[in-house]
Amino acid sequence: MTRTITRAVVAAGGAGSKMAPITRILPKEMLPAGRKPILEHLVLELRDAGIDNVLFVISSRKPQIPAFFGSGAQYGMDFSYRVQDDGAGPGAPVLAAETWTQTEPFVLAFGDNLIRPAPDGEAPLLRLVRNEAARCSVLTRLVPADKIPPHETLLAAATPPPEGPGPHAVTIGREHLDLADARWVYACAARWILGPFAFEALRACPPRPNGELYLIDAIQRWIQAGASVTAHPLLTAEMRFNCDNWRAYEDAVATLRT
Numbered sequence: 194m195t196r197t198i199t200r201a202v203v204a205a206g207g208a209g210s211k212m213a214p215i216t217r218i219l220p221k222e223m224l225p226a227g228r229k230p231i232l233e234h235l236v237l238e239l240r241d242a243g244i245d246n247v248l249f250v251i252s253s254r255k256p257q258i259p260a261f262f263g264s265g266a267q268y269g270m271d272f273s274y275r276v277q278d279d280g281a282g283p284g285a286p287v288l289a290a291e292t293w294t295q296t297e298p299f300v301l302a303f304g305d306n307l308i309r310p311a312p313d314g315e316a317p318l319l320r321l322v323r324n325e326a327a328r329c330s331v332l333t334r335l336v337p338a339d340k341i342p343p344h345e346t347l348l349a350a351a352t353p354p355p356e357g358p359g360p361h362a363v364t365i366g367r368e369h370l371d372l373a374d375a376r377w378v379y380a381c382a383a384r385w386i387l388g389p390f391a392f393e394a395l396r397a398c399p400p401r402p403n404g405e406l407y408l409i410d411a412i413q414r415w416i417q418a419g420a421s422v423t424a425h426p427l428l429t430a431e432m433r434f435n436c437d438n439w440r441a442y443e444d445a446v447a448t449l450r451t
Contacts, residue, residue: 204286205304206252220255222304227449242319250286282405298388306383311430330423332382350375
């Protein structure tokens with residue numbers, strides 16, 4: 194069944210400790226990348242994918258975000274804001290959005306991640322939204338298991354990338370969760386489609402020893418219980434920058450200059 198997804202939750206509550214001390218005065222999501230803040234690139238990406246209703250889940254230490262974006266009227270969109278507790282973890286923004294989503298499927302996007310489409314190609318998020326009928330799907334990057342970059346969130350084991358224009362969407366089940374002998378893995382690329390199941394999965398998931406709740410832990414437990422997730426790998430020419438550290442941020446800025 195075809196669904197129209199018009200809502201997005203933007204997770205923008207992280208402290209940005211890897212980029213301190215600048216992030217003590219300016220949220221990492223508001224650092225400039227080209228002539229726009231990182232987060233404005235995401236807003237435009239969402240709009241181009243047909244999203245017109247956005248909930249930003251932020252920290253109380255980030256008043257610059259609502260001050261900059263306001264109601265969303267200048268983008269032809271509707272913006273709302275909710276504050277999450279510091280140190281709650283990357284699963285907390287999803288729980289904070291439960292009533293706002295009104296049981297509809299929604300995009301979850303992490304606000305410190307930039308994705309650049311292939312030249313003259315369709316935006317990855319638009320491809321994800323247009324082609325998705327599963328209960329849960331995620332953009333991913335195929336990564337060799339012996340060359341996993343730092344700061345990556347790993348979803349499952351993968352088969353080697355095919356020759357040609359692929360890779361193509363694949364279904365991830367419990368048999369893919371064991372990474373011990375994997376030669377390739379799927380790293381999450383910060384763009385999800387979720388539904389009401391996610392709230393139940395997060396509530397059933399214990400936090401990590403540091404007290405933080407992780408979405409990936411809840412999703413993997415959900416898969417282990419018999420569910421499945423559709424992984425949509427980024428194409429070779431598509432670029433993703435996880436700008437929660439200086440090296441990735443500097444790479445993003447350099448790329449956007451070209």
